[in-house]
Amino acid sequence: MPSPAPLIILGIESSCDETAAAVLVDGTVRSNVVASQEVHAKWGGVVPELASRAHQEHIVPVVREALAVAGITKEQLHGVAFTQGPGLIGALLVGSCFARSLAQALKIPLLAVDHIQAHVLAHLIRDGQDRPEPSFPFLNLTVSGGHSQLVHVRSPLDMQVLGATLDDAAGEAFDKGGKIMGLPYPAGPLVDKLARDGDPDRFVMPVPSIPGLDFSFSGIKTAFLSVVRKGEADNPAFATEHANDLCASLQRAIIDHLLAKTRRAMRDHDLRQVGIAGGVAANSGLRTRLIELGAREGWEVFVPPFAYCTDNAAMIAMAGHHLFLAGRHAPLDTVPVARFA
Ligand code: KG4
Ligand code: ZN
Numbered sequence: 001m002p003s004p005a006p007l008i009i010l011g012i013e014s015s016c017d018e019t020a021a022a023v024l025v026d027g028t029v030r031s032n033v034v035a036s037q038e039v040h041a042k043w044g045g046v047v048p049e050l051a052s053r054a055h056q057e058h059i060v061p062v063v064r065e066a067l068a069v070a071g072i073t074k075e076q077l078h079g080v081a082f083t084q085g086p087g088l089i090g091a092l093l094v095g096s097c098f099a100r101s102l103a104q105a106l107k108i109p110l111l112a113v114d115h116i117q118a119h120v121l122a123h124l125i126r127d128g129q130d131r132p133e134p135s136f137p138f139l140n141l142t143v144s145g146g147h148s149q150l151v152h153v154r155s156p157l158d159m160q161v162l163g164a165t166l167d168d169a170a171g172e173a174f175d176k177g178g179k180i181m182g183l184p185y186p187a188g189p190l191v192d193k194l195a196r197d198g199d200p201d202r203f204v205m206p207v208p209s210i211p212g213l214d215f216s217f218s219g220i221k222t223a224f225l226s227v228v229r230k231g232e233a234d235n236p237a238f239a240t241e242h243a244n245d246l247c248a249s250l251q252r253a254i255i256d257h258l259l260a261k262t263r264r265a266m267r268d269h270d271l272r273q274v275g276i277a278g279g280v281a282a283n284s285g286l287r288t289r290l291i292e293l294g295a296r297e298g299w300e301v302f303v304p305p306f307a308y309c310t311d312n313a314a315m316i317a318m319a320g321h322h323l324f325l326a327g328r329h330a331p332l333d334t335v336p337v338a339r340f341a
Helices: 038-043 048-070 089-106 115-124 170-180 188-195 218-234 243-268 284-297 314-325
Strands: 008-013 018-025 028-036 079-085 110-114 138-143 148-155 158-164 273-277 300-302
Touching (some): 008 048, 018 314, 028 048, 048 089, 079 089, 079 115, 079 314, 089 110, 110 115, 110 314, 115 138, 115 273, 115 314, 138 243, 158 243, 188 243, 188 284, 218 243, 243 284, 273 284, 284 300
Parallel strands (some): 008 079
Antiparallel strands (some): 008 018, 018 028
8 A cells, every 4th residue: 555645834923023934844844044134132032013014024035045955845635734822913913824825725634733732742843853741641841932831742733731829820931021121032041041141049048838620820920129219229230240050040040940840740640751841941951950950850851942832833834734634634724812812
């Protein structure tokens, strides 16, 4: 019997400030193109209107490049996956209009992807590297600039959210903490870098006491603000002079909270495999400490490569791959949603 033709999916991501396109052939990455938007840095955060305009400029060249790098023509595609939400509505509209038009013109299925589920599916992306993959079920800690969730992953399309943030996302806690110190947006990667040479015990932050498996980062943020402002009252250069220790202490507090809840979820649900995903999964402190905790607890720990942690379209195409296989095609009039109910 001839083997079935490989499944070729184009993924398109435009939920926030990255315009991205990727081609997956049977779940293996052939291209993964990301155009980041620099226009937001000077505003200290993502400006929605500027993001929409930048997506409009980037979307055609980015998709073209993804196809060219993959060596795939658009006629060879079997499906077009796009981020339906959650995200900035104007930004999502650009990707969704493009994907809808392309699917209609090519007469191929449109696949509407939940961005947060796609972050989890980053674990299943293959790229020729020899990397172990989690089997089902596993727990995923999804931590990005917009979301913090503990997810019980039963299959690629069956996920249950066990806990979520009640206020800021973990990435926002990094970004806002960095902003308090005067670091540019997004501060997360800088905090990570500065924390490496700092003393995490130098400034003690409160441990949030939130019941169940939910998170809250507002207490840490307020305590951090107070440490910095008090220090600056005596010494205007306090944040710069103590940057390493401040970052290490902030990062320690955020990671302690994330890992305490992760440990509880693993125990409550009797799971042995845990993954992290989302932009904050790029944090070196979180990666190291999760691996150490996993070794103590006897868990298998899965951390996707950096390129699949921050926003990318390979994860969107991966979700599209599974939606395609499940026959879950979206109608051509599917609209984006800023947040799912
Ligand atoms: O997943 P992502 O690229 O976009 C969203 O869906 O939000 O995540 C972006 C977030 C930002 O808050 C950024 O500061 C944070 O991830 N981030 C980090 C690191 N790299 C990115 N936070 C801490 N340490 C890092 N190394
Ligand atoms: Zn994301």
